[in-house]
Amino acid sequence: MAIANVLLVDDEVPFVETMTKRLNKRDLQVSTAFSGLEALEKLDKESRVEVVILDVKMPGMDGIETLREIKRKHPLVEVVMLTGHATVETAIEGMRLGAYDYLMKPCDMDVLISKVGGAASRRREQETKIVEARIKEITMRRA
């Protein structure tokens, strides 16, 4: 099983392509999107995505807006913000909206992998909790 199923969102095509290759090489399942809207479409289609690596600064729908929409539609999906202009305000805003963590571009690959791994674990934990709760609910009904 892959470490995580990741959706990489950034408007910089070369960056996305290279990053995809590098993440694949580290056993991550990567799908890509080049804008916020595209990312939301992909999420609607592919329910397997666990973690979204999301660039903050994008033309059109920016990272913060996209994050807000993702959390609204897919609350279980974890988001790691990736920003070329790290600021405390953006980070705070992102964390407040439910982002797992943030990283500054250019980022160290090992740090990214560890953050994504952490995010994926949390996602799985939450899924497990939900499944357990449902089982409990069904059991109680039957009883």
Add this chain to the structure above:
Amino acid sequence: MAEKNTIGSSYYGSLKRNMVLVVIMVSITPMILVSGLILYLYQNTYRDKTYAHLAELVTKHKQNIDFFLKERLDDIRFLTRTFTFEELGEDSFLQDRLFTFQEEFGPVFVDLGVINERGIQVAYSGPFKLGRALYSEADWFKKAMSREYYISDVFLGLRGQPHFIVAVKENWKGQSWILRATIDFVAFNTLVENIRIGKTGFAFIVNKDGEFQTKPLFDVAASKNIYLDLLRLDKGGDTDVHIVERYDTMGRKNILVADSLKGGDWLLVCQQNYSDAFADLERALRWTILINVLGGLAILTMAFILSGRIVKRIAKTDQEKNKMDEQIVETGKLASIGELAAGIAHEINNPVAIMVEEAGWIGDLLEEEDLKESSNLDEFKRALNQIRTQGKRCKDITYKLLSFARKTDPREQDVQLNELLEELIALSAQRAKYGNITIKTDFQENLPAVMVSQSEMQQVFLNLINNSIDAMEKRGGEIVVRSRLQGNEVVVEVTDNGPGIARANLGRIFDPFFTTKPVGKGTGLGLSICFGIVKKYGGEIEVRSVPEVETTFSVKIPLTKGKPERTGAQRAGSEH
């Protein structure tokens, strides 16, 4: 502009000069005009008054003298009317009449004489031996015979003394005869001599030829022509008083007042020195000049003092204005550079991220088995590392640019600067130790908290301490961090004894991108960021440096936050 800053500069010199001139013009001109006008009017009035007084005096004395001459004439006419030629022709009778006259009028009559038609003095009474004297050829006799009465000019005559005679012609038995009396010159002279005006004024009488008929009290050095001129002016009327101003041969200006006597034969002249007659006027003139000079001096002094003070104040205001302008320019510079920095940071960061990512990918690929065999593997790895290192350097630069362009933490809170400084010094201690640098503190206890952003203050003081360490890293030294409350401000000073800052660089030290560090060591943004932060809190940051002795950065943060200065950093930050 720089020249304008000093009070001694030519700009303020000419400003002061112009102010002094204007003040003097508007003050002294009216003073002189008013004084001059008053003096002119006073002078005219005084002159008219003086001339009127002199004219009145001369008229009065002329009447006196005329009256005296007429009286003497009447005296002897009384004799000719009362007594006959035969009676008066006797010496003893004549002697009695003379005595009577002398008893009556004093020594006015010197002698009496009766002269017949042929000019022989038939009777004589007097102190001289003039009995039987022959006057047929005498000028006065001829004139006396041709009219009813005659008063002669002063002459020496047979007796050789100055005198004049009064003669009356009568007829007796178809023959004319004359009774004449000699008038005492001294008595007559006294009449005129007693006329005195002021200190230098006196009177005398001249005849038609300009000869003196009385002895002038003082030497009259005037030319005879002056009196002849006056005689020509005179028409012989009773009220024709002539006033002229003439210079005498000594160069003195005199006033001559003249009126005719004896039916136009003589001229009574009053002469007074001009400066004596107008002594009061000259005194008034002197006082006016003195008051004007003193007033002028007072105005001059005040003009200098006041202009000096005003110009000093203007210079001070200009200096403050220039300082403010410089600050505005500095802030403006920071604003534009902040906007530029933010733009550059955004644009540079993404390509750098891609480059670093690509380098990472190459690194990943190099891990593959077949490439590991390559003989240049180590060289590839070194090159990749270099790309990563330089990429990180780019990231650091863009990060600094961004933190210059925006606030790193906008939240303001009560910050104890002493605590903050302690933390920073602890952070820097290790680095300082390697550089053989000691950091000492001198904090004022119980310093009040200031309302600032913690991270911004950290940035400011860390920058200053790091700069000091950088400057002394090679040969060691000492850094002293001081804090104190000064009025309404907390002052923090970071002092080191490193090489210091060259005088030429002091003015540019807070400019963005200005650095004296080697290439790659400094971005030149540190102090510029500090400047922006400190200004934002209404504070001040200053530097004093004596190269090789001591360099002090002094940061003042007000306790009550003053009006924040909207720096470029803030504006740039608010746009993102």
